Amino acid sequence: MRPRLRALPRQPWQSTHALLLLPITLIVVITVVDMQAPYNVHLGPALVIAPALTPSIAGPRTTAAIGGLALAAQILIGVTHGGIGTTNHVVQIITLAVLSVILVVYSALRERRQAQLAQVRTVAEAAQHVLMWPLPEQIGPLRIASLYLAAEDEAQIGGDLYAATRTESAVRVLIGDVRGKGLSAVGEAALLLGAFRESAHRHIPLVDLAALLEQSVTRYAAELDPPELAGERFATALLVEIPDQDPVTRMTSCGHPPPLLLSPGHAVTVPSLHPSPPLGVHAPTEHTLDVFSFEPGDTLLLYTDGVVEARDPRGRFYPLAERAVRWTDDSPEALMHHVRRDLLTHAGGRLDDDAALIALHRTAAERRRHHGHGRVADVNALHHG
Secondary structure: OOOOOOOOOOOHHHHHHHHHHHHHHHHHHHHHHHHHOOOOOOOHHHHHHHHHHHHHOOOHHHHHHHHHHHHHHHHHHHHHOOOOOOHHHHHHHHHHHHHHHHHHHHHHHHHHHHHHHHHHHHHHHHHHHHHOOOOOOEEOOEEEEEEEEOOOOOOOOOOEEEEEEEOOOEEEEEEEEEOOOHHHHHHHHHHHHHHHHHHOOOOOOHHHHHHHHHHHHHHHHHHHOOHHHOOOOOEEEEEEEEEOOOOEEEEEEEEOOOOEEEEOOOEEEEEOOOOEOOEOOOOOOOOOOEEEEOOOOOEEEEEOHHHHOOEOOOOOEOOHHHHHHHHOOOOHHHHHHHHHHHHHHHOOOOOOOOEEEEEEEEOOOOOOOOOOOOOEEEEEEEEOO
C-alpha cells in the first residue's frame, strides 16, 4: 500500500501571490471592457483600484509594479481610443501616475512602520518572558499547566503573576495579583516575583516567606510613593507548598481567593483558608498556615480574581467552580484549554482584567491516604449532575 502523504501547509508567499491575482485581474478586465466599450464610456480611471489594493497585500516594490502595469493599461486604452495625445487621456495618465507614486510611498512607510512595530513587539515579548518564566510541565510529584490572559492588547503579562520553584523535598508555588492591570502593573509584579524567587528556596515556613514578601512590597512602596499615597500599592498573594512525600498541601493566603480542589468523580471543594490582609496595606498582619489533604489524582486549581470577576453581557460573574466540575478528570493541559475557551465565551471574547490560572495535578502516591491534615468547606462541594 502506498503511504499517504500529508499536505504541506501553504507558505505565506503562496498566499500573497494568490491575492495578487486580484489587482492583476482587475487591470485586465477593466482594460478589455474599456477597449470594447463605446467611445463615450471611460473605464480607465477605475484602474487606480488595482494599485490602491496592493499595499494591503504586498510591499512597495510590488505596488510600484502594479502601478506600472495599470499605467501601461491606461496608455493602451488611450491608443485604442484615438491616441494618448488627447487632453482626456493625458489627464488620466498623469493622475494615475501621481496616485501610483503616492501609493508606493504610503506602502513604503507602512512597511517601515510594521517592521518597527514587529521589533518593539519582539523586545516586549522577550522582556515579558524574562519576567514571567514558563512553568515546567512536570516538577516533583506534580504535573503543571498554566494560563495567562492579559487585559491589554499586545501584552502577554500584566498585574497577575505566578511562579514555581523546588526545595529539597517540596514544590512551592506563588500566584498573585497586584493593584492595577495591564502593563502599568508590571513593575510591582516583577518586584513580587523577584522577591519570591530569591527567598522561596530557603528552608523557612510559608508564613515567614509571606512576611518577607510583605517587607519587599512595603519597602518598594515607601521608596516610590509619597506619604499621602501610602497603602495604594498592594498585592494579593497565595503561597502553596506541596511536599513530595506527604499527600497534603500547605497554604498561606494574603487576601487572595482560595483555590479549587478537583477530585476524580466530578467533585470540587473549596479549602477554608484564613487569609491575612494583602501585601503592602500596612495593616497588623499575622499570617496563617492552613494544611489540607491533597491526594494522588487530585488537581489544585489556583486562579486570580480576574477569572471569577469576568462578566457576561448580563453582568453575571463567571462561575468557575460550577464549570470546573465538568473537567475534574481531565489532564491539567485539557483543563486549561476548557477553562480558557469557556471563560472567553462567557466574557464575550475579551476580559476587562488580567486573569491567570495554574493547575497542579499530583501524579503518584508516596504514602497512604491521610485524613487528619486539614479542613475543607463541605458547603462548597459541587457534584456533577
